[in-house]
Amino acid sequence: MDDSATARDYRGLWPIVKEGYEGLVNTVIRPLRAQYAPSELGPKRGQIGNVSVQRVDLKLKNPAGLTLECSWWKPRKP
Known part of the structure; x- marks a missing residue:
């Protein structure tokens, strides 16, 4: 070739x-x-392994001014 x-x-x-x-x-x-709609996210409380957790839905603005919708799973207080 x-x-x-x-x-x-x-x-x-x-x-x-x-x-x-x-x-x-x-x-x-x-x-x-x-x-999707927030209602499609399922229950706000649940278990991850042996830890009880709660979902917190929040909106954040990034430096460009765009809104980011987030879910944060955090341990539930006893």
Whole structure:
């Protein structure tokens, strides 16, 4: 195989590599946001192992001014 054929092979491979990389980035770094109602989160109290926990739902503003909706599972006080 000559050098020009090798160069063509690499150019043909680049779009495949790029598409795979972009797919990985979108899956891991920027996943799609799930749409759901807070009522779909289930009960606010439960057990994780042998620890009784309570879910606290809160909203935070990030530096860009966007609201982040979060759930924090914390140990329940006896």
